[in-house]
Amino acid sequence: GAGVSQSPSNKVTEKGKDVELRCDPISGHTALYWYRQRLGQGLEFLIYFQGNSAPDKSGLPSDRFSAERTGESVSTLTIQRTQQEDSAVYLCASTLAGQTYSTDTQYFGPGTRLTVL
Amino acid sequence: AQSVTQPDIHITVSEGASLELRCNYSYGATPYLFWYVQSPGQGLQLLLKYFSGDTLVQGIKGFEAEFKRSQSSFNLRKPSVHWSDAAEYFCAVGLRWEYGNKLVFGAGTILRVKS
Numbered sequence: 337g338a339g340v341s342q343s344p345s346n347k348v349t350e351k352g353k354d355v356e357l358r359c360d361p362i363s364g365h366t367a368l369y370w371y372r373q374r375l376g377q378g379l380e381f382l383i384y385f386q387g388n389s390a391p392d393k394s395g396l397p398s399d400r401f402s403a404e405r406t407g408e409s410v411s412t413l414t415i416q417r418t419q420q421e422d423s424a425v426y427l428c429a430s431t432l433a434g435q436t437y438s439t440d441t442q443y444f445g446p447g448t449r450l451t452v453l
Numbered sequence: 454a455q456s457v458t459q460p461d462i463h464i465t466v467s468e469g470a471s472l473e474l475r476c477n478y479s480y481g482a483t484p485y486l487f488w489y490v491q492s493p494g495q496g497l498q499l500l501l502k503y504f505s506g507d508t509l510v511q512g513i514k515g516f517e518a519e520f521k522r523s524q525s526s527f528n529l530r531k532p533s534v535h536w537s538d539a540a541e542y543f544c545a546v547g548l549r550w551e552y553g554n555k556l557v558f559g560a561g562t563i564l565r566v567k568s
Contacts (some may be wrong), residue, residue: 345494379558393556427496445496
């Protein structure tokens with residue numbers, strides 16, 4: 337079946353502009369994660385959704401970052417007033433269920449490469 | 454704080470040679486451990502994972518990894534590397550978390566394969 341998809345694959349924007357990044361998880365996966373991957377670094381956790389609610393937003397780096405999820409499917413990560421340090425690859429992952437201490441595998445999308453000029 | 458260290462930023466091996474990628478973690482409890490591979494333009498693909506039981510874990514594409522609690526390590530190995538294995542490899546610790554498991558990643562190791 338189809339995997340996790342993300343759009344756009346690449347986004348170049350000017351400093352100060354707002355951007356929206358989209359994630360389509362695997363159908364039926366109720367748990368969704370956003371990560372950020374800066375050049376030469378590992379992935380940083382940003383936010384987690386269980387269904388349409390976000391019980392853990394602890395990784396969002398500032399109030400310029402927000403995310404929502406509708407219909408237990410598509411999620412949008414919004415970055416307002418982008419800064420050059422926001423340049424990174426933003427990855428989305430989904431799992432079947434976010435059960436307590438779950439061992440479900442996270443399936444990742446190809447990411448969106450964001451460049452802020 | 455939980456952390457994952459991959460000491461080698463780049464590794465170059467000849468095709469057909471053996472490979473070992475190092476991973477050390479810092480975590481107070483027994484960890485869930487993962488290795489992912491990322492090819493250019495692709496998402497991360499799970500190679501293998503360890504939750505409990507046998508400390509030698511077999512994965513896809515001929516990879517294996519061994520969990521050594523005494524060394525806090527989870528090194529990835531392959532006996533004979535193929536050119537298609539050239540990619541970036543990430544080790545991750547899955548923290549036991551009320552919502553499932555939250556992954557903490559190492560910085561990655563870029564593998565180059567020379568013919």
